[in-house]
Amino acid sequence: MTHTPTPAFSKTRIAWMIAVAAxxxxxxxxxxxxLNVAFTPIMQDFNVDVNTVQWLTTGYLLVAAVFVPVSNILYHRFPTKPLFVSVVALMLVGxxxxxxxxxFEVLLIAxxxxxxxxxxxxxxxxxxxxAVSPREKLGLNMGIMAAMTTLGPSLAIxxxxALLTVxxxxxxxxxxxxxxxxVxxxxxxxxxxxxxxxxxxLDTISFLLVAIGLVGILYGVSAAFGGAALYAAISAVIGVVALWIFVIRQQRIEHPLLNLRPFANISFVLGVLMTMLGLLFVFAMNVVIPLFLQSGHQMExxxxxxxxxPGILLTVVMGPIAGKLFDRHGGRWSIPLGFLIMAVFVTLVGVAAGHSSIWLFGTLYIPAVLATALVIGPSQTFALSQLDRETSPHGVTIVSTGFQIAGCVGTSLGAGIYGAISGGSxxxxxxLGGFRGAVGLVVVTSIIGIVLAFLAYRSTTKTPAASDQELTVQSIMKTDVYTLSLDDSVLDALKTFTDRGISGAPILHKDGTLAGFLSDGDVMRYLSATHPSSTSIYSYAIGGDDDLAQAMSELAELNVMRIATRNVLTIDAASSIVDAVTALSDAHIKKVPVVRGENGPVVGIVNRSAVNRLAIGSYLQGALVGGVEKHL
Structure with a gap:
């Protein structure tokens, strides 16, 4: 009810759209x-110090992280093409x-x-x-996306x-x-x-809370190594409190800025954390390696x-390959293997850093950065594949926010540890000690990634079945429900049905409680009664223009409650799936509004298709497990 089916596109059109997205x-x-490599000439041109110029990166990452949650609202509010073009145009203006x-102030604003x-x-x-990827190619296409997000910050350096030399x-x-x-x-x-x-x-208060929360925490991490420990701690505490209030608010308001349902899926959460650890490796090494080679080995x-x-360019090739491997075999072994290769070879890079051979240093770094392709894209795909199509956009928002956070934290921790240990000497x-300290950071995070990878796949195999744990209606209901108000006309309702691709919607009081339910069947029955010559709306589609104009005029003046069903069957969110099946079958209806508590607000809709998906999914999972056991 909340998802309008995506139009079918040709393979060529899909390829073009994925290419543009990548x-x-x-x-x-x-x-x-x-712009990072240009900090020195920018400092000279605008007469600013390093603590000021670094805000061109830190401020950039902070603002990007704040606006990620807004993207999901805009994505579902405006058509894809105009939205995409407008956002890219904003970057062009900047x-x-x-x-x-x-x-410098104008440059920072830009x-x-x-x-x-x-x-x-x-x-x-x-x-x-x-939205456009066939399920069997999701890993490949997400691998391409991951390769591009990894290639971007690396190739930029x-x-x-090269450009700054000329x-x-x-x-x-x-x-x-x-x-x-x-683009x-x-x-x-x-x-x-x-x-x-x-x-x-857009809930403005939620936006301000998430902005304060992310800026507070990320600024705290950035400032922790800058000699302002007290300010960093205060900033971090303010950020944590703001995010805590943000989470509470999302659970209580009708239109949350960020749907937190994906966090209820432990496999998704572990997938996001693995993605962030892989990105932390990339961002930390991208800032520390050039610093060390320029200052320690006096390289240009x-x-x-x-x-x-070399490693960066090869990673572009490896991303789609890793995606194909995920499509065929999953990431049960490839993701922890990627983290292991990262840990082993970056350790060897740390050892080689003490020698004069830059060739050996660069060669050992190639497998380390190549291994990130086995981690970042597959971890993203694993996380998002745990969600249904309705929840996936919220998952994308969370993953994208995690990307910005990982970038800021990786850059700050890598540079901070390097600077703290080297002491500016x-x-x-x-x-060398500072560089090896940063290497130690990414080795530890890679080991944590190995542990998370095994936990993630254990969580997918140990999900309780319906026989082990009684599922509730809340677990299968749709929460983003299109609704009607008491002031709407029947024509308003029909427009909503047509625009949203739905056949009915609940009518709510201002406090969110249920007043009635209107379906297209109710409208057809009314038209048949008031216009006996017609039995359905299709009669108007074959030449009855006058009748159609008259009927629509009547519906524009007719309040929805005049023909809506007032005594609506509802089901509590805490009810069992068995109760939902009974309600749907006994009443011979397709969908039932879900309420929280007796006479409580409407919190969702449960329909036959959700129950069917659960039944078929449970069967297939059982068949898969049985097939595996048979082969063991």
């Missing part, structure tokens, strides 16, 4: 680190303003405009991919280093603006609407960046 993911993440910036685009664009691209830093923004324009035009050409459009409401920025290039031994 390009958007690359573009958004590319810009996160593209690039032009930044390239022409007369002061970067924050770009950050809003990044926060919105990454989850929109992932939602497009989820290499390309910006052009001023403003060239970076002009080049990025050109790339943005290409904007491609989106305008290739995209079609793929989202189930609704009328979600371009040379330090090129040391990362230019001596090689101190710098």
């Amino acid at each position: 390009a958007a993911a690359f573009l958004a993440t590319f810009n996160e680190t593209f 690039s032009i303003v930044g390239a022409l910036a007369p002061s 970067r924050l405009l770009q950050a809003i685009g990044t926060g919105l664009l990454t989850p929109i691209g992932m939602n497009i991919t989820l 290499v390309l910006s280093g 052009a001023p830093w403003t060239t970076l923004l002009w080049v990025f603006g050109g790339l943005t324009l290409v 904007l035009l491609a989106g305008g050409f290739a995209l079609q609407n793929v989202a189930a459009l609704r009328r979600p409401v 920025p371009l040379g330090a960046s090129l040391t990362l290039a 230019g001596e090689f031994d101190s710098l």
